[in-house]
Amino acid sequence: MDWYTQIRPKIQPIFDQIIAHPFIEGLLSGELPMEVFYFYLHQDSLYLSEYRRTLATIGSQCTDMEESQFYLEAANGVILVEKALHTTYLEKARIESPISPTCELYTSYLSKMVHTQSLAVGMAAVLPCFTIYKEVGDYILAQKDGPENNPFQDWINTYGGEAFAESVAQAVRITNTHAQTAPEAELAQMEAAFIKASQLEWLFWDSAYRQEKWPV
Numbered sequence: 190m191d192w193y194t195q196i197r198p199k200i201q202p203i204f205d206q207i208i209a210h211p212f213i214e215g216l217l218s219g220e221l222p223m224e225v226f227y228f229y230l231h232q233d234s235l236y237l238s239e240y241r242r243t244l245a246t247i248g249s250q251c252t253d254m255e256e257s258q259f260y261l262e263a264a265n266g267v268i269l270v271e272k273a274l275h276t277t278y279l280e281k282a283r284i285e286s287p288i289s290p291t292c293e294l295y296t297s298y299l300s301k302m303v304h305t306q307s308l309a310v311g312m313a314a315v316l317p318c319f320t321i322y323k324e325v326g327d328y329i330l331a332q333k334d335g336p337e338n339n340p341f342q343d344w345i346n347t348y349g350g351e352a353f354a355e356s357v358a359q360a361v362r363i364t365n366t367h368a369q370t371a372p373e374a375e376l377a378q379m380e381a382a383f384i385k386a387s388q389l390e391w392l393f394w395d396s397a398y399r400q401e402k403w404p405v
């Protein structure tokens with residue numbers, strides 16, 4: 190059994206709580222308050238500007254040319270999303286709130302992983318960003334009882350397409366390849382990183398829903 194197939198069931202309780210979260214329910218029903226959605230988009234743009242650099246770091250660490258190309262192209266893909274976000278939503282909203290505690294935590298955690306741990310552990314840490322969005326996107330698209338004119342449809346479509354599915358599958362394949370040659374201790378670190386990043390994915394939705402601020 191490959192690494193991802195045996196690790197995925199371990200985050201099932203986290204995934205179940207993500208799709209049951211009122212943020213996701215609000216995206217589905219179209220009733221998520223707009224200011225919550227804008228808060229999320231603003232924090233996500235801050236997340237993406239760090240995540241892009243994290244992917245580029247992994248890309249620079251890969252010795253295999255194809256693997257390097259994959260992570261560097263994914264980093265470039267994030268730039269395109271960032272630019273689209275800025276021109277469509279955020280320019281109009283002119284949100285200037287500071288990075289939230291959770292956004293800072295998630296981006297700092299990923300940065301720590303890729304700068305202080307092995308390449309395989311770094312790959313495991315960045316993987317939930319791909320796989321969880323893919324699964325959440327599939328879940329949302331499979332729901333038939335959403336409203337006709339969902340104001341969040343554009344966003345929903347971003348993570349539904351074929352190109353994204355292939356990119357997620359490749360991230361999984363590359364991480365599996367590295368797990369094949371990883372010793373026990375490194376496999377344990379890969380698992381811990383994958384689970385922690387999955388928890389942080391839940392926390393990111395939750396913090397957006399709460400419009401999380403620094404308490405002091």
Ligand SMILES: Cc1ncc(C[n+]2csc(CCO)c2C)c(N)n1
Binds near residue numbers: 233236240266317393
């Ligand atoms: C908190 C948070 N987690 C995951 C994603 C999704 N995502 C961001 S970059 C990337 C890889 C290349 O597209 C994916 C899937 C997000 N937007 N925000």
